[in-house]
Amino acid sequence: xxxxxxxxxxxxxxxxxxxxxxxxxxxxxxxxxxxxxxxxxxxxxxxxxxxxxxxxxxxxxxxxxxxxxxxxxxxxxxxxxxxxxxxxxxxxxxxxxxxxxxxxxxxxxxxxxxxxxx
Numbered sequence: 001x002x003x004x005x006x007x008x009x010x011x012x013x014x015x016x017x018x019x020x021x022x023x024x025x026x027x028x029x030x031x032x033x034x035x036x037x038x039x040x041x042x043x044x045x046x047x048x049x050x051x052x053x054x055x056x057x058x059x060x061x062x063x064x065x066x067x068x069x070x071x072x073x074x075x076x077x078x079x080x081x082x083x084x085x086x087x088x089x090x091x092x093x094x095x096x097x098x099x100x101x102x103x104x105x106x107x108x109x110x111x112x113x114x115x116x117x118x
Contacts, residue, residue, distance in 0.1 A: 048114025
């Protein structure tokens with residue numbers, strides 16, 4: 001699995017891209033952004049969302065990586081659902097402390113998959 005290193009919040013983040021993801025990226029005409037979402041509320045959730053745009057930091061031709069901490073204003077039973085309560089940006093006093101160390105990108109059965117960790 002090829003790896004690259006980018007800087008987010010002045011911290012190195014290792015980007016791991018599977019062979020399947022590389023092959024799919026080479027066929028695309030539009031860039032895709034893998035956004036590492038760190039969700040703060042009653043619980044903490046982390047997920048990678050994929051968008052067809054050129055936001056974030058370019059890793060390869062066609063792939064950008066972004067980090068986005070978010071929060072809700074209150075706790076709700078629907079928080080962990082895809083279309084849960086409205087979210088807003090979550091300003092971090094020390095973003096380096098929350099920036100992931102790695103992100104892994106894959107493409108399988110027609111879907112983008114991702115995970116990140118510390």
